[in-house]
Amino acid sequence: MGVGAPARGRRWRLTGRGWTLLVAGAGLLGAWAVTHRAELLFLGALAVLLPVAGVLFTLRPASGAEPSRRLNTRHGAPFVGVEALLVHPDDGADWFDTFPEEWVVDRVGDRVSALPVHRGVVVLGPVVRVDVDPFGTVGVRSEHGRSTEFVVWPEVIPGARVPSARFHSEPGRRFRAGSGQDEVGVREYRAGDPLRQVHWKQTAHRDELMVRETNAEQRVRLRLFLVVPAATADREAEEAVALVASVADESLASGVDVEIHLGTAVPTFSAAERSGMLTALARLDVRAGIMPTARLRADDVCVTTADPDGLPGAGVTVLAVAHADAAVRVEHVAGGNVIVTGPDADSVVDALGTTP
Structure with missing residues (x-):
């Protein structure tokens, strides 16, 4: 660019x-x-x-040579994101790009390359040029180009398949005369659903608003929760986000839609929306904590940095990121929950490979 x-x-x-x-x-x-x-x-x-x-x-006009910046997509450890490369003319001026302090910046000759070290959204630019007179008494600063939003996706660890998870496609198929569609089950109400689709009997039974799901809209879907208490350290929170990204990415690659519960926000992504899923997680702010607003139920997957034994629900797969010295373990506990604990996202994904 x-x-x-x-x-x-x-x-x-x-x-x-x-x-x-x-x-x-x-x-x-x-x-x-x-x-x-x-x-x-x-x-x-x-x-x-x-x-x-x-x-x-x-005061003399600066040389007509201008810098150029390229944003290159990068895939690999320790992140999936982008690299910024600034190439500037070797005209005696000093050129600076506005890279965040935590980035790895390498300056060689007229090239400046920078790599982000974690997910997030930053604004790069404009490029700054500083000219100094031959006596070193006066400097002039000028800006070139425009600001560019720079999105760094979270790390995606391959093979993050949850063997014990069953995807939600409610059974109980029956036909409603005159509807032109088959009713295949019920699901939780989502903003925009027409009230005529509310299933009042199931709503009263489950104590939450439920709607009828038809075969025209039904797709297999994984419900994936992120639970990060407000006091969580940055390292554990970022590992949890990477774990959510990895599980979601593996599910989308298998043709399974993913419904990610991020507190009050519950976006749903299909296989064609992988980049949208990763961008949403790149923009996610976990500093204030993220707690679920929906009830965990059987076959859900929950990624958390909290005490996994304190989570409600039965038949849930819990992927817990603990402190850096925590041991990796897989537990089958009362209620049918499966808890996989590790010090980071990589160790949890490795442990998933041994989970029946």
Whole structure:
């Protein structure tokens, strides 16, 4: 992506050397006014005129050469994201891109490459050029190009298949005369569902609003929950997000829709919406904590950094990210829950391969 555009916002500033010369020059001229010694006048005038000459030098038009920035998609450890590469002209100026401090930045000659180290959304640009006069007394800063939003997807660990999960496609098929569709089951109400589809008997039985699901809309779907208490450390929270991304990605690759419960937000993604799923997780803010608003039920998958024994529900597969020194273990507990615990997303995915 090119960033070549007219320079804007040129701002001048004196360097430390420039201020030193000005102050020294003013002092020498003051001393000359008292002593009338010619050498003081000469040195004082020279010290003052050098920064003035520096300003005049930097007033000249900058070279027509412009930098270019390329955003390259990267796939691999320790993240799935992008790389930014800035190539600038070797014209004596200093060129800077606005990379976040935690990025890995490598400067070689006229090339600056940078790699993000974790998921998120940052804004890069504009590219900044700094020219300094030959005496090093005055610097001028100018901006080139526009800002660019930079989305870094979370890490996706291959093979994150949950063997014990059963996908929701409710049985109990029956035909409603005159509807033109088969009713194949019920599901939780989602915003936008018409009220005529509400299944009042199931709503009263389950104590939550349920709607009829027809064969025209039904697809197998995995319900995937993320539970991150507010006090969770950044490391554990990011590992949990990577685990959600990995399980969702594996399910989408198998042709299974994924319904991800992220607190009050419950987006559903199909196999064709993989990039949308990863982008949604890249933008997810977990700092305030994420707690479920829907009830966990059998065959759901829950990724959590909380105590897995304290989660409600039966027949749930719980993938728990614990502290860095935690042992990897797989437990089958009362109620039919399966709990897989590990210190990071990679260890949990490895343990899933041994889960029946």
